[in-house]
Amino acid sequence: xxxxxxxxxxxxxxxxxxxxxxxxxxxxxxxxxxxxxxxxxxxxxxxxxxxxxxxxxxxxxxxxxxxxxxxxxxxxxxxxxxxxxxxxxxxxxxxxxxxxxxxxxxxxxxxxxxxxxxxxxxxxxxxxxxxxxxxxxxxxxxxxxxxxxxxxxxxxxxxxxxxxxxxxxxxxxxxxxxxxxxxxxxxxxxxxxxxxxxxxxxxxxxxxxxxxxxxxxxxxxxxxxxxxxxxxxxxxxxxxxxxxxxxxxxxxxxxxxxxxxxxxxxxxxxxxxxxxxxxxxxxxxxxxxxxxxxxxxxxxxxxxxxxxxxxxxxxxxxxxxxxxxx
Ligand code: IPM
Ligand code: MN
Numbered sequence: 001x002x003x004x005x006x007x008x009x010x011x012x013x014x015x016x017x018x019x020x021x022x023x024x025x026x027x028x029x030x031x032x033x034x035x036x037x038x039x040x041x042x043x044x045x046x047x048x049x050x051x052x053x054x055x056x057x058x059x060x061x062x063x064x065x066x067x068x069x070x071x072x073x074x075x076x077x078x079x080x081x082x083x084x085x086x087x088x089x090x091x092x093x094x095x096x097x098x099x100x101x102x103x104x105x106x107x108x109x110x111x112x113x114x115x116x117x118x119x120x121x122x123x124x125x126x127x128x129x130x131x132x133x134x135x136x137x138x139x140x141x142x143x144x145x146x147x148x149x150x151x152x153x154x155x156x157x158x159x160x161x162x163x164x165x166x167x168x169x170x171x172x173x174x175x176x177x178x179x180x181x182x183x184x185x186x187x188x189x190x191x192x193x194x195x196x197x198x199x200x201x202x203x204x205x206x207x208x209x210x211x212x213x214x215x216x217x218x219x220x221x222x223x224x225x226x227x228x229x230x231x232x233x234x235x236x237x238x239x240x241x242x243x244x245x246x247x248x249x250x251x252x253x254x255x256x257x258x259x260x261x262x263x264x265x266x267x268x269x270x271x272x273x274x275x276x277x278x279x280x281x282x283x284x285x286x287x288x289x290x291x292x293x294x295x296x297x298x299x300x301x302x303x304x305x306x307x308x309x310x311x312x313x314x315x316x317x318x319x320x321x322x323x324x325x326x
Contacts, residue, residue: 002031005213006062010040012266013315014068020278021066021285024304027323028290028297035062037182041072041080041266048168050083056091057263064288065259068281069266082123089116092249092256094207095147096154097225098287099263100234101239103310112235113155114228117250118147118204119179121225130275143179143224148186154252155222156194167191168200168228170207183224207231211238243251243277246284248291262287274314279305282322300326 007022009015025032028120037055044050059065065088071102072078088094097162124140152169169187171182184201191199200217202210204227210217213232223231236245245263251283262280270276304325311321
């Protein structure tokens with residue numbers, strides 16, 4: 001039976017790369033029943049709509065969501081990020097952001113598990129005396145034992161399923177002594193359930209050095225929302241480029257659809273030029289196939305992408321090349 005999927009092409013290069021991802025899924029022989037949602041910066045500029053609650057309700061009827069990229073320079077910062085992307089993550093309880101980094105030449109292969117619904121992204125804070133010389137702006141970080149523990153447990157589970165069975169906690173426990181303490185205790189205590197998993201801890205600044213100098217040390221990394229955001233851009237940069245970085249915003253309890261998207265943004269500077277690398281979107285679609293239980297097709301899509309390593313061409317040429325391998 002065809003899988004019911006909501007598709008949000010979005011802005012900039014989003015629709016271009018999603019078209020290639022859908023082309024490749026089709027070539028892999030997986031039938032999708034897709035519904036398109038016109039959302040993003042362009043839609044907001046047209047009629048002021050960001051993400052209506054009815055749309056979220058409709059999404060609950062889909063098995064998964066596939067998103068290209070959202071955001072346009074004309075829209076003030078935060079409107080689409082908070083109103084669409086973060087609202088999606090919060091409302092659908094997509095508490096895991098899973099971002100794999102496999103270097104095309106086999107140099108390293110690790111996965112970052114980023115907590116996706118708390119931390120500084122929760123939006124705690126505000127202004128006092130805004131616009132005056134005595135202005136105060138606070139931006140809190142929310143860390144619940146429940147939220148941290150479920151994220152850490154997911155990361156242990158994943159590490160236990162991999163050959164190396166190694167998990168690194170990344171934080172900044174020497175300065176963020178409250179949040180860091182909670183994370184460290186949750187990490188240690190949940191770890192007792194996984195005696196076979198070897199563990200390590202890195203401060204986030206040191207992790208930046210290791211990402212560049214010795215990424216081979218990593219197998220699975222678990223970290224908070226903001227550290228995970230920053231580290232995964234770096235992960236992309238050291239793993240062939242951000243054009244190859246895929247992600248899944250997961251609700252592992254499956255109380256709603258999970259959402260899959262490339263890590264890159266809408267790249268308005270190259271939009272509409274058939275220039276964007278579609279591999280990140282294609283690999284995100286492969287993650288979606290895995291999540292849908294189409295593991296054999298997912299593996300074939302990844303192999304087809306790997307077989308196209310080094311190839312250059314337009315967005316559609318690369319999509320065609322991957323599809324041809326299938
Ligand atoms: C990402 C993006 C988002 C984030 C932005 C666009 C809200 O950078 O998915 O990494 O910070 O999570
Ligand atoms: Mn980011």
